[in-house]
Amino acid sequence: MAKVWIADKMSSRAIEVFKSRGVEVDYKPGLSDEEKLAIAGDYDAIAVRSSTTLKGALLDAAKRVKVIGRAGIGVDNVDVQGCSRRGIVVMNTPFGNTITTAELAVSHIVAAARMIPQASASTRAGKWEKSRFMGMELTGKKAGVIGAGNIGAIVCDRLKGLHMSVFVYDPFISDERASAMGVTKVETVAELAETVDILTIHVPLLDVTRGLINADIIARMKKGSILVNCARGGIVDEDALYDACKSGHLRAAALDVFENEPARENKLFELDNVSFTPHIGASTDEAQENVAVQVAEQMSDYLLSGTVSNAVNVPSLSEEEQRLLSPYMLLAERMGSFMGQTMKPGYSKVNVCFEGKAAGINRKPLINAMLQGLLSQSMEEVNAVNAGMLAKDRGIELMESACENSEHFATLIRLEVEGDEGQRCVSGTLFDEARPRFVSFDTCEVEIAPAGNLIYFQNEDKPGVIASISSVLAEAGINIGDFRLGRRENTGSAVALIQVDSSPGENILTKMSELQHVQAVRFAELGSI
Structure with a gap:
């Protein structure tokens, strides 16, 4: 037993x-x-x-x-x-605790708008300060939600129930998903801050979200607006929040989480227009x-x-399965990672097609590895086990197909992603059943190893483009390790992939994108094989 x-x-x-x-x-x-x-x-x-x-x-x-x-x-x-x-x-x-955490956030919004904690303390002290506690009515106001995952989506629904207009910043939900939720999607946190009367946060603490709500974002918020954080400490710059609440730029703030916990001392405690709870988002019976x-x-x-549910680490495979799937898993993860780094988030559909030998193997781990690569740039704790669940939570439709025959390769996997940028596609195969290769991009045949620093660009098929791109890299001291070209027949356009020895900065990529006849430039770091 x-x-x-x-x-x-x-x-x-x-x-x-x-x-x-x-x-x-x-x-x-x-x-x-x-x-x-x-x-x-x-x-x-x-x-x-x-x-x-x-x-x-x-x-x-x-x-x-x-x-x-x-x-x-x-x-x-x-x-x-x-x-x-x-x-x-x-x-x-x-x-298990998504509803409870969402309800706490909404409770903080209502309490901050009506100054309930302050009014309660005043009344308990024997005062009767009706004129002091003039509140804000929520009906008709604009609410901003950062993060529309499990908890954020519930918050959106509850705020709509309060007859508020809800705006969302979440780069991983598509326009289609936002429409289905009945919210307005915005492109940046800055735009959200400038638009709404109340801002509430529902994202994990990652490198990309640490200090997300900084002095600049808080300064962009409307004078008299409210900030609520029931997500994680460290997302809000507490010094900047202190200054904004003390000066009266923000009407109020409410925190359930702190940069340093337990928060027994914090200068925000000095301010009467900031209310607190001790990280009790999940604390209901x-x-x-x-x-x-x-x-x-x-x-x-x-x-x-042996059934695995909601695992956060990769499940074990038998030795035979591991040997068979290992090169496929690497290929699938690199395909997803390439798309995730070269395509703007806001995905609505992922379509994966397996052809030839790939159609006959255990495909679920490959799909999860592909989704892991696609979503891992900014999403919470993504791995090969929970990637499918997280994609579903973001309203991404997953389609899978298999065909025992492949026109050109013994084995082939094709990944198509649809989203706010339209549709993109990458295909990959294994050479000698062991060596992964990309073999086409957006219907253009180009073969390259999915490794290292890859610059991907689309251009008009005109003379001089390759020379100008090479010149920019040479001037920056960036060495080219591999250069692969492909034409789209009868379209006047071409695709190229450049493998470089060192990562180009944003300024180099921008300079390349501004060259004559260049239509798009993207960059992906894929690691070694």
């Missing part, structure tokens, strides 16, 4: 689920580090929330563990890479029960039947 250790405080419903499925369970939260080390090796699975850190010595001691379940979204307290190396599946529960039940069900499924 499989044996599970629940290492953190969790709803008793998790215990009930495990027992009902025939899984032995020990509920032992709050142990000391020494006590945890002493028992970790006795279990096949460990369920945690955020208190227990499964890293280092404790993870080393858990020699029997096959699966770790995190009752919640974030897995910062789990060494995911270490688990992957050990063959341990790490699962989270991405949907319903949410805690939901994540407990979900993690117990997922872990039981894996222990009893």
